[in-house]
Amino acid sequence: MLKRFRYQILLFLSVIGPGLITANVDNDSGGILTYSQAGAKYGYLPLWTLIPITLLLIVTQEMCSRMGAVTGKGLSDLIREEFGLRTTFFLMIALVLTNFTNVIAEFAGIASSLELFHISRYISVPVCAVAVWFLVVRGNYRSVEKIFLVACAIYVTYFISAVLLKPDWKEAAIDSVKPIVMFDTGYITMLIAMVGTSIAPWMQFYLQSAIVEKGITAKEYVASRIEVVVGCILTDVVAFFIIVSCATAIWAHGPKDINDAADAAVALKPFGQYAYLLFSAGLFNASFFAACILPLSTAFTVCEGLGFESGVDKRFHEAPEFYWLYTLLIVLGGGVILWPNFPLVKMILASQVINGVLLPFILIYMVLLINRKSLMKEWTNSAAYNAVAWISVAVMIGLTLALASITVKQMMQESASAAPALAPVAQMQRHDAGGHALKTDARESRLAHLIRQAVGIGKLAN
Amino acid sequence: MADDILFLTELVGLRVYDLKGRRLGLVKDAAIVPLIHPSRVDRFLVGGGWAWLTVRYDQIRSISLDGIYLKDEQLTPYHSDEYMLRLVRDLLDQQIIDGQGRKVVRVTDVTFAIQHDPDGDALSIVDIDIGLRSVFRRLMQGVLPPRWIRRMQTIIAPHSIAWEQCSIIEADPQRRLRLNINNRILEEMHPADLADIVEELSPDDREAIFETIDHEVAAETLSEMEPDVQASILESLETEKAADIVEEMSPHEAADVLAELEEQTSEDILEEMEKQPKAEVEELLEYKENSAGGLMSTEFVALPEDATIASAMEALNAHEELLESLNTLFLVDPNDHLKAAVPLARLFTAAGATRLQELASEPLIQVDTEEQEDRITELFDKYNLLTLPVVDPEGKLAGVITADEVISLLREK
Numbered sequence: 001m002l003k004r005f006r007y008q009i010l011l012f013l014s015v016i017g018p019g020l021i022t023a024n025v026d027n028d029s030g031g032i033l034t035y036s037q038a039g040a041k042y043g044y045l046p047l048w049t050l051i052p053i054t055l056l057l058i059v060t061q062e063m064c065s066r067m068g069a070v071t072g073k074g075l076s077d078l079i080r081e082e083f084g085l086r087t088t089f090f091l092m093i094a095l096v097l098t099n100f101t102n103v104i105a106e107f108a109g110i111a112s113s114l115e116l117f118h119i120s121r122y123i124s125v126p127v128c129a130v131a132v133w134f135l136v137v138r139g140n141y142r143s144v145e146k147i148f149l150v151a152c153a154i155y156v157t158y159f160i161s162a163v164l165l166k167p168d169w170k171e172a173a174i175d176s177v178k179p180i181v182m183f184d185t186g187y188i189t190m191l192i193a194m195v196g197t198s199i200a201p202w203m204q205f206y207l208q209s210a211i212v213e214k215g216i217t218a219k220e221y222v223a224s225r226i227e228v229v230v231g232c233i234l235t236d237v238v239a240f241f242i243i244v245s246c247a248t249a250i251w252a253h254g255p256k257d258i259n260d261a262a263d264a265a266v267a268l269k270p271f272g273q274y275a276y277l278l279f280s281a282g283l284f285n286a287s288f289f290a291a292c293i294l295p296l297s298t299a300f301t302v303c304e305g306l307g308f309e310s311g312v313d314k315r316f317h318e319a320p321e322f323y324w325l326y327t328l329l330i331v332l333g334g335g336v337i338l339w340p341n342f343p344l345v346k347m348i349l350a351s352q353v354i355n356g357v358l359l360p361f362i363l364i365y366m367v368l369l370i371n372r373k374s375l376m377k378e379w380t381n382s383a384a385y386n387a388v389a390w391i392s393v394a395v396m397i398g399l400t401l402a403l404a405s406i407t408v409k410q411m412m413q414e415s416a417s418a419a420p421a422l423a424p425v426a427q428m429q430r431h432d433a434g435g436h437a438l439k440t441d442a443r444e445s446r447l448a449h450l451i452r453q454a455v456g457i458g459k460l461a462n
Numbered sequence: 463m464a465d466d467i468l469f470l471t472e473l474v475g476l477r478v479y480d481l482k483g484r485r486l487g488l489v490k491d492a493a494i495v496p497l498i499h500p501s502r503v504d505r506f507l508v509g510g511g512w513a514w515l516t517v518r519y520d521q522i523r524s525i526s527l528d529g530i531y532l533k534d535e536q537l538t539p540y541h542s543d544e545y546m547l548r549l550v551r552d553l554l555d556q557q558i559i560d561g562q563g564r565k566v567v568r569v570t571d572v573t574f575a576i577q578h579d580p581d582g583d584a585l586s587i588v589d590i591d592i593g594l595r596s597v598f599r600r601l602m603q604g605v606l607p608p609r610w611i612r613r614m615q616t617i618i619a620p621h622s623i624a625w626e627q628c629s630i631i632e633a634d635p636q637r638r639l640r641l642n643i644n645n646r647i648l649e650e651m652h653p654a655d656l657a658d659i660v661e662e663l664s665p666d667d668r669e670a671i672f673e674t675i676d677h678e679v680a681a682e683t684l685s686e687m688e689p690d691v692q693a694s695i696l697e698s699l700e701t702e703k704a705a706d707i708v709e710e711m712s713p714h715e716a717a718d719v720l721a722e723l724e725e726q727t728s729e730d731i732l733e734e735m736e737k738q739p740k741a742e743v744e745e746l747l748e749y750k751e752n753s754a755g756g757l758m759s760t761e762f763v764a765l766p767e768d769a770t771i772a773s774a775m776e777a778l779n780a781h782e783e784l785l786e787s788l789n790t791l792f793l794v795d796p797n798d799h800l801k802a803a804v805p806l807a808r809l810f811t812a813a814g815a816t817r818l819q820e821l822a823s824e825p826l827i828q829v830d831t832e833e834q835e836d837r838i839t840e841l842f843d844k845y846n847l848l849t850l851p852v853v854d855p856e857g858k859l860a861g862v863i864t865a866d867e868v869i870s871l872l873r874e875k
Contacts, residue, residue, distance in 0.1 A: 089597070307570055307597075
């Protein structure tokens with residue numbers, strides 16, 4: 001395995017370990033734009049989610065690294081050994097589809113960051129796709145990984161920007177600890193996306209493999225635990241400042257959706273003419289970094305789980321499934337972007353929602369595995385860990401179901417209101433006569449309205 | 463398709479009928495008992511109602527896709543037994559070592575041969591299936607009728623490993639004995655291949671393999687591994703066992719490995735070693751890692767200045783263990799001072815009475831034990847060296863640096 005994940009054997013890994021790399025890859029194009037969108041549309045309001053998200057992030061990543069250290073096996077290996085081929089197969093299908101949308105998102109990040117400089121996506125995406133493929137397959141990747149990692153320091157710009165923009169720190173502080181839930185499609189979608197982007201399913205597979213790769217054993221594991229926790233906190237500190245910057249620079253002048261990279265770059269406006277450059281550089285670096293890791297990690301995870309040969313040190317005929325999957329992810333992921341008028345930012349945001357929908361299922365298997373005495377010996381979960389994990393599973397599934405039901409209801413409502421000129425009141429009366437289904441919906445939106453009034457954010461229009 | 467094979471995916475769920483043709487239940491698992499027979503399915507575990515029953519191989523009349531018909535009804539309830547390798551529980555979806563392909567693979571399905579015998583049919587394991595075809599069978603198992611699956615799977619190329627070429631990985635040493643897992647397959651492999659395989663395994667499995675394989679093979683395999691893996695393996699072994707393995711390594715490699723360990727562990731291991739290898743290793747440990755002293759090996763053949771080809775041949779016969787990698791002989795004066803280096807190949811073109819001195823390569827390139835690695839690689843490159851003698855401050859031959867050491871050094875960069 002050491003030789004399979006070639007780029008993992010880096011000298012500098014002994015200083016900067018898997019935890020910090022994962023933390024930085026976590027803020028990929030999906031991360032940057034999801035947080036930007038959250039701040040631009042809802043202001044300081046989503047800040048409260050960061051504390052529970054950080055907690056869950058720490059819990060999941062710590063579980064992965066513990067499993068890696070104790071068993072010396074990857075997550076897909078363990079799922080295969082303990083739950084059999086069929087479970088693994090369907091989980092892998094779901095993971096490939098989800099990760100595929102994430103690969104698209106990374107290439108969308110590359111395209112949109114360079115479009116700020118009028119570089120056509122028809123040039124940037126093919127060039128970067130080929131570059132990624134060769135960097136990784138030819139094994140030069142490890143020499144550039146360091147550069148990506150250092151370039152992540154560019155996130156400091158969000159911190160500086162947030163300070164210079166003079167946000168309402170008091171409101172930001174209050175919103176950071178005051179949970180607000182609204183039954184509104186946009187808001188729930190955003191919540192799922194925020195969890196999905198911070199705790200991306202593929203990240204768990206990647207981190208566990210990286211821990212195994214580094215040969216960390218149960219004894220040395222305490223040191224990596226610290227690193228994992230620091231990495232998690234770092235991820236969300238960056239998220240905090242992105243949201244605050246966007247809230248102050250965009251939302252304060254009227255909430256709006258982020259439609260392209262230029263919208264999101266406004267958050268860095270204190271840097272004046274350099275704002276575009278900084279935002280573009282940050283987004284490009286994050287997207288390219290993740291585009292190198294994500295397809296490889298996906299191909300590796302899937303082949304490991306299904307028992308196919310894998311690794312960039314193998315030749316094509318030795319590991320055909322691995323190379324096909326890896327190449328297809330990059331070619332199709334980049335190819336989709338070239339569809340005329342492909343909505344880049346919408347795709348990036350949607351991919352993070354899909355992450356959030358898949359996450360609880362991965363979490364369920366993780367918790368089941370980590371509580372098996374036969375695997376983990378004395379390293380099984382404590383009750384508190386299990387509680388956090390199971391509550392998160394319930395909340396995430398709940399949010400997904402809520403989103404699904406609201407969406408379905410809206411669709412029904414839309415088809416119902418397709419009849420000409422129905423005033424809301426008339427609509428309600430009609431449903432009073434017809435059935436109860438939409439009555440509850442009306443009550444819900446009234447409830448949402450009340451909550452919004454109560455917290456004084458009336459300007460949040462639907 | 464031929465009726466004399468059966469897959470594990472088909473065996474599981476097969477109906478079992480008693481003498482009167484009544485259904486007893488379904489096959490849940492099957493087990494071999496390697497101590498009795500390495501490949502014959504010894505017991506079938508049949509589930510019907512609450513308890514599982516054990517059917518012995520000699521209680522069966524016939525086996526086919528239509529079911530298993532018994533000839534004896536004295537069935538015993540199933541109880542777990544450490545001598546049994548249960549195929550579904552212990553083998554399916556687990557990793558095994560493929561001795562032929564020299565890699566670690568995951569078991570997706572098992573192919574049996576049905577042996578038709580007048581006394582009754584028996585199953586024996588033929589192949590372990592790993593490819594896409596077996597994945598397809600697993601996914602379709604229970605979804606489509608077995609005969610359809612057999613017909614449909616033919617469009618996918620098969621990928622299997624002969625059962626005799628497989629080695630099961632079992633971390634528990636006692637169970638290894640009970641399952642009669644021998645290390646023949648592992649020990650017959652090239653140490654470099656075995657090293658690659660072991661590096662892919664989890665720490666527990668690595669430890670188990672190193673605990674049971676022959677010391678000499680263990681030492682050779684360990685020499686082929688990455689330094690951090692070497693360290694974690696030695697640290698996981700009992701000190702005594704670790705010392706046995708380190709003793710078998712060349713002093714140079716032993717010193718490299720011990721330098722990777724925590725000081726206490728490395729001292730403990732040295733303590734357990736025999737006197738002579740211990741002294742040599744300790745001496746080498748004194749040198750800095752990236753100096754000539756740290757890179758050199760102390761295994762070389764040195765002869766007196768006036769040696770002839772005949773005496774050289776004699777010396778070579780006495781050092782048979784070095785022959786595989788030896789390519790230079792050294793000439794030293796009575797005080798062990800290095801005088802000349804003689805390429806081995808020149809011995810073949812000279813007459814028996816020729817003195818080695820006449821065959822020496824000019825100029826004599828040598829370095830001091832303190833020499834830095836950059837300078838050493840430069841010398842290898844410039845003079846196209848295969849070996850480079852290292853002398854101590856008094857000019858005495860202390861060791862040699864070989865080209866393969868320089869290659870490892872350059873690859874690390």
